[in-house]
Amino acid sequence: MADVAEGGEASxxxxxxxxxxxxxxxxxxxxxxxxxxQRELPxxxxxxxxxxxxxxxxxxxxxxxxxxxxALNRLSQFNRRTLDALQAxxxxxxxxxxxxxxxLAEVRPSLLxxxxxxxxxxxxxxxxxxxxxxxxxxLHYNMYDQAEKLRSKAQLPASRSNQQQCRYLYxxxxxxxxxxxxxxxxxxxxxxxxKAPKLAKGFALELTKWITVVRLLLGxxxxxxxxxxxxxxxxxxxxxxxxxxxxxxxxxxxxLEKFRAVQExxxxxxxxxxxxxxxxxxxxxxxRTGLRRVSLAYSAISLDDVAQxxxxxxxxxxxxxxxxxxxxxxxxxxTIDHDARTMHSSDATDxxxxxxxxxxxxxxxxxxxDTHNEAVKAMRYPDKVKKGKGDGERKSAKDRDLEExxxxxxxxxxxxxx
Amino acid sequence: MADLASAKKTLDGLVKAYAAGDATKTASLLxxxxxxxxxxxxxxxxxxxxxxxVEELMLARDVLEHATLFAVSQQDxxxxxxxxxxxxxxxxxxxxxxxxxxxxxxxxxxxxLRLLVQNRIAEFHTELELIPNEAHDDRHVAFCLDLESSLMxxxxxxxxxxxxxxxxPDYAHFMTMLNATVRDEIAACVERGYTRLGVKDAxxxxxxxxxxxxxxxxxxxxxxxxxxxAFVFREEAAPPSAKxxxxxxLINQTLLYAKELERIV
Numbered sequence: 001m002a003d004v005a006e007g008g009e010a011s012x013x014x015x016x017x018x019x020x021x022x023x024x025x026x027x028x029x030x031x032x033x034x035x036x037x038q039r040e041l042p043x044x045x046x047x048x049x050x051x052x053x054x055x056x057x058x059x060x061x062x063x064x065x066x067x068x069x070x071a072l073n074r075l076s077q078f079n080r081r082t083l084d085a086l087q088a089x090x091x092x093x094x095x096x097x098x099x100x101x102x103x104l105a106e107v108r109p110s111l112l113x114x115x116x117x118x119x120x121x122x123x124x125x126x127x128x129x130x131x132x133x134x135x136x137x138x139l140h141y142n143m144y145d146q147a148e149k150l151r152s153k154a155q156l157p158a159s160r161s162n163q164q165q166c167r168y169l170y171x172x173x174x175x176x177x178x179x180x181x182x183x184x185x186x187x188x189x190x191x192x193x194x195k196a197p198k199l200a201k202g203f204a205l206e207l208t209k210w211i212t213v214v215r216l217l218l219g220x221x222x223x224x225x226x227x228x229x230x231x232x233x234x235x236x237x238x239x240x241x242x243x244x245x246x247x248x249x250x251x252x253x254x255x256l257e258k259f260r261a262v263q264e265x266x267x268x269x270x271x272x273x274x275x276x277x278x279x280x281x282x283x284x285x286x287x288r289t290g291l292r293r294v295s296l297a298y299s300a301i302s303l304d305d306v307a308q309x310x311x312x313x314x315x316x317x318x319x320x321x322x323x324x325x326x327x328x329x330x331x332x333x334x335t336i337d338h339d340a341r342t343m344h345s346s347d348a349t350d351x352x353x354x355x356x357x358x359x360x361x362x363x364x365x366x367x368x369x370d371t372h373n374e375a376v377k378a379m380r381y382p383d384k385v386k387k388g389k390g391d392g393e394r395k396s397a398k399d400r401d402l403e404e405x406x407x408x409x410x411x412x413x414x415x416x417x418x
Numbered sequence: 419m420a421d422l423a424s425a426k427k428t429l430d431g432l433v434k435a436y437a438a439g440d441a442t443k444t445a446s447l448l449x450x451x452x453x454x455x456x457x458x459x460x461x462x463x464x465x466x467x468x469x470x471x472v473e474e475l476m477l478a479r480d481v482l483e484h485a486t487l488f489a490v491s492q493q494d495x496x497x498x499x500x501x502x503x504x505x506x507x508x509x510x511x512x513x514x515x516x517x518x519x520x521x522x523x524x525x526x527x528x529x530x531l532r533l534l535v536q537n538r539i540a541e542f543h544t545e546l547e548l549i550p551n552e553a554h555d556d557r558h559v560a561f562c563l564d565l566e567s568s569l570m571x572x573x574x575x576x577x578x579x580x581x582x583x584x585x586x587p588d589y590a591h592f593m594t595m596l597n598a599t600v601r602d603e604i605a606a607c608v609e610r611g612y613t614r615l616g617v618k619d620a621x622x623x624x625x626x627x628x629x630x631x632x633x634x635x636x637x638x639x640x641x642x643x644x645x646x647x648a649f650v651f652r653e654e655a656a657p658p659s660a661k662x663x664x665x666x667x668l669i670n671q672t673l674l675y676a677k678e679l680e681r682i683v
Contacts, residue, residue, distance in 0.1 A: 142547040178547055179540040277546055284570045318573040320623075321604065324611035325572030336611045338619050355664065362671055369678045 042078050046086040049074065053093045062101060068094035072110075079121070088129040095133045104140050111137065115154070124157035128164040131156075135171040142274070144178045147171065162378075166192045166200075170207060177210065177278060182218045189214060191374075205237050206273075212244045213278050219285060221252050243269045251282060254290025256311035259283065287312070287322060288331045295332040295345045303341045422470055422477070425454045429480055436484055444488055451481045462507040475516045479508040483521050490528060493591055495536070502529050510548070524586060527558030531592045534566055535599065542566065557585050565596070572607070574600050578625050601625070605638055609651050616648045 038044060049071035056064035071090050075083060091114060098107045111134050118126030131154050138147035151172065160168075173188035193207040208231065215222050227245045231237045243266035250259040263270075263279060270276045290310040294301060306312075307319040323343055326332050333346040351357065428451050435443040455461065455478045460471035468474065482505040489497035502525065509522055519525075526549060533542040546563075553559055561580070568576040577600050581593045601624055608615060608623065615623075621631040635642075640649045 144544045144547055145541075148544075178543055180543060181540075271551060274547075276551065277543065280567070281543075281570075283567060287571060318575045321574045321607065322572040324607035325603075327611040328607045328609075334611075335613050338612060338615050358668075365675060369675075372682060373678075 042075075042080060043082055043086060046071070046075060046083055046090065050086060050090055050093070053090065053097070057093060057097060057100070060100070064093075064097040065101060065103070068097045072114075081121075081123070084118075084121075084123045084125050088123075088125040091126070092129055092133065095137070099140070104137055108134070108137050119155065124159060125161070127155075127157045128160050128168070132164055132167045132171065135168070139171060139174060144175050148175050148179070151175070162195055163197070166196045166203070169195070170203070170210075173210060173214075177214050177217075182214050185214045186211065186218060195378075201237065205231070205240060208241060209244055209273055209275065212241075212248060213275050213282070216248060216251050216282055216285060217278065219288070222248055224248075240269075242266075247279065247282070251286050251289060254286055254288075254293050254310065256283070256286055256290070259286045260311075288326060291323065291326050291332050295334050295343070298343075298345060300342050300344045303336075303343060306343060421454060421457055422473060425451060425477060428454070429477060432481070432484055436488060441492065444484075448481070448485050448488060452485070455481055462511060472516055475508065475512055479505065479512075479516070479519055482508065483519065483525060486525055486528070487588055490532075490588055490591055495532065498528075498532060502532075523553060523556040523558045524588065526553070527556075527562050527585070528588060528592075530559065530562040531565070531589060531596075534562060534569070535592045535595045537599070539566075561585050561589075569600070569603075572603075574604055597625075601634075605634065609638070609640075612649075612651055614643060614648045614650045617642075617646075620649060 034044070049067075053064060053067050053071060056067050068090065072087075072094055075087050075090065091111070095104070095107055095111065098104055111130055115127065115130040115134060117123075118130055131151075134150060135147050138144070138150070169188045169192035173185045173192060176182075176185035176188060189207055189211045193204060193211065196203050196207070208226070212222050212227065224245070227241050227248065228238055231241060243262070246262045246266070247259075250262050259282070267276070270279050287310055291306070294306055294309055303319045303323065306323065310319075312319055312322065320336065320338075320341075323332075323334070323336060327334055327336070335344050335346065336342070337344060428447055432444060432447040432451060435447060455474075458468075458474040458478060459466040460468045460474040461478050465471075482501055486498055486501040486505060489495075489501055505525065508516075509519070509526070530542060530545060533539075533545060549559060554563065561584070565577060565580060568574070568580075577596065581597055584590060584593055604624055608620065617631065620635075621628060624631065624634065626634060635649065640651070642648070643650050
């Protein structure tokens with residue numbers, strides 16, 4: 001705990017700005033009245049700033065912006081490691097306050113500056129929080145390029161809290177999805193989903209939407225129960241997922257007409273979720289699935305019938321190319337007879353004579369090993385308790401437990417607001 | 419600001435020279451103007467609030483728009499990319515300060531098309547996210563979106579047809595390149611999708627004449643049938659041999675399992 005810059009000047013200004021606030025905050029938490037020395041602590045002041053900020057935010061008061069700016073200005077006068085955790089929290093609400101009132105772009109420069117300071121001071125909590133805020137900021141304005149550049153250049157602190165890691169993975173997953181790296185995106189998003197606290201229902205819902213689209217883009221079909229009964233959050237969440245459920249249905253059937261109808265009916269929903277462009281990209285997957293069904297069902301079929309079954313436009317000979325491309329990409333196993341205008345499906349080969357089962361087996365083993373490793377990494381061990389004397393030690397341990405509990409509840413709450 | 423007045427005059431000259439297709443004059447005027455705009459304090463990233471800020475910004479935007487268009491017409495893709503990147507802040511960050519440019523959609527579309535032609539699909543989509551939904555209906559942008567989806571689906575006829583209906587002549591250069599790419603794609607598809615294909619049919623599919631067809635067939639090493647009237651693609655599949663077993667991969671995987679299991683136990 002190096003109090004580097006806690007000079008006389010800092011504590012002098014403290015008294016006249018927020019002396020009375022400090023009193024309130026201090027009274028609310030510990031049961032014993034604070035000693036004058038405790039009253040003087042900048043941590044007490046920061047904490048009361050935080051409480052005021054929370055109160056204003058809950059009341060949706062536009063004043064919260066000014067309050068958050070004041071709090072940050074005040075905190076910038078100190079350089080104490082003990083303040084880092086509180087400052088990270090305050091920065092979070094600073095960004096949230098501005099987001100609520102649609103001024104997110106304006107806080108970007110100051111967030112960048114704060115991130116720089118946090119990195120210089122090895123303030124890990126600050127770094128991870130602010131990096132996530134910046135990514136959120138960029139993605140809010142669809143600036144995927146900038147977000148990716150920042151992410152790849154910024155150093156990640158060694159130890160990170162679970163909540164911040166979840167957010168990070170969510171943003172990273174979204175960037176990867178836009179960049180067409182769907183497997184990476186799926187991995188990030190599912191990990192975030194697994195790690196997210198159970199209470200963060202809004203966050204989980206958001207993730208489910210993205211995971212659904214990404215899996216569809218990968219050519220996988222999510223299970224129906226993932227989008228209906230297995231969703232936590234009850235009827236409201238299921239209603240929110242309805243567009244994605246219908247979308248999955250359309251892709252599964254390979255029916256372009258239905259796909260188009262779903263796309264139009266839920267355009268507003270997709271737009272609000274920022275998945276419109278991804279959904280547009282699904283069109284080719286719909287065609288691919290439809291073709292696969294046709295090629296499995298018929299040993300030979302005329303190209304015009306294929307066009308009709310898939311709902312492709314009549315005439316202009318595009319079917320032939322679409323089929324040819326699907327064959328080349330390995331989507332279907334067939335040949336085209338140009339003169340007769342037909343598609344001949346090749347005989348189904350024995351899948352057990354190929355490397356396919358082995359590959360599937362490997363994918364499962366890799367998943368299990370990965371889960372195990374993640375679980376080992378996520379395990380928490382209790383801090384080594386310092387050897388103290390009887391009564392006092394037990395009390396402080398109890399206090400610490402309570403504090404930790406309060407911290408966790410706060411974290412989960414915060415994720416819930418997502 | 420004397421600079422501003424003279425720069426404006428030079429810009430008028432530039433517009434005329436560009437319209438007349440005078441490449442050397444355009445290039446030299448562009449050089450002068452680019453140097454001139456470096457002296458303006460109101461441009462990004464400084465954004466100083468000078469009294470003539472709006473005019474300065476608009477002038478610089480015009481210069482860069484012309485520079486991009488000129489680079490495209492000179493088929494200099496690298497310069498086009500550079501100029502467009504310089505132009506970008508004028509479209510995004512200055513949106514509130516100056517009236518939108520009439521050429522914005524055209525240049526945005528041009529940039530999308532360039533990324534598409536260079537097969538930088540990830541960047542294409544990143545760029546696309548930045549374009550507001552309302553702008554997707556603009557004919558320049560919609561043109562590129564259609565092209566992208568046709569290309570991904572394999573609706574190559576639509577792309578050949580689109581070359582005839584480009585929204586502005588500025589897109590012609592990239593469309594020629596795109597057609598060449600598409601032709602390669604089709605050829606690759608044909609190799610895999612057909613067992614045999616008549617020479618004339620192939621020429622029609624690839625949208626080339628007889629001479630072009632011969633050259634292409636020679637380049638890709640397509641074999642003709644005995645009567646010479648068709649290409650034959652499918653060879654007899656070789657019987658499976660021990661070489662087909664991916665032994666290296668299997669060994670690597672097994673070793674990985676062993677290592678991981680050891681760690682667990």
